[in-house]
Amino acid sequence: MTKRRARNLDDLAIERIVGVLDGWSGKLSWDLLSDAIEKRLGVRYTRQALDKHARIKSAYQVNKTRLNKVSSPERHQKISAVEVGALTERLNRLEAENGRLKVENDSLLEQFVTWAYNAYLKGLTKEYLNTPLPRVDRELTKVASRKDVRRGDKG
Structure with missing residues (x-):
């Protein structure tokens, strides 16, 4: 039995x-992540397919960084009622x-x-719309404005 190709990732998927992440x-x-997606969506995507989408890649990297910052001893600390209240307030705000x-x-x-x-x-075209903005040379602007001030130019 051959494996069927997963359907293309659409906005909903x-x-x-990203919600899973x-x-x-x-x-x-x-x-x-692929295992979790397969359980939720019933389709298995490769790392390459997931990494190709900017939103998924970004969410993966953000969560990887977040999870690496939380060490296991910190995760298992007991917290006080005051901390629970503060965390609840923060959760509501977030x-x-x-x-x-x-x-x-x-x-x-x-x-x-x-x-x-x-x-x-x-x-x-998409290429035209994605053309980078021209670089702003702030030093040139400062020099030009100093010359204008020295000459007494107005405006």
């Missing part, structure tokens, strides 16, 4: 995978912030789709 605790590796950021993100994605469509109508 990427969102769900957001809630991750314990050891994290691409293989463990949940509210997360909700607000999701709304902002959805709005920005909607704006991006509008811009992409309008750019398409004008015949602008």
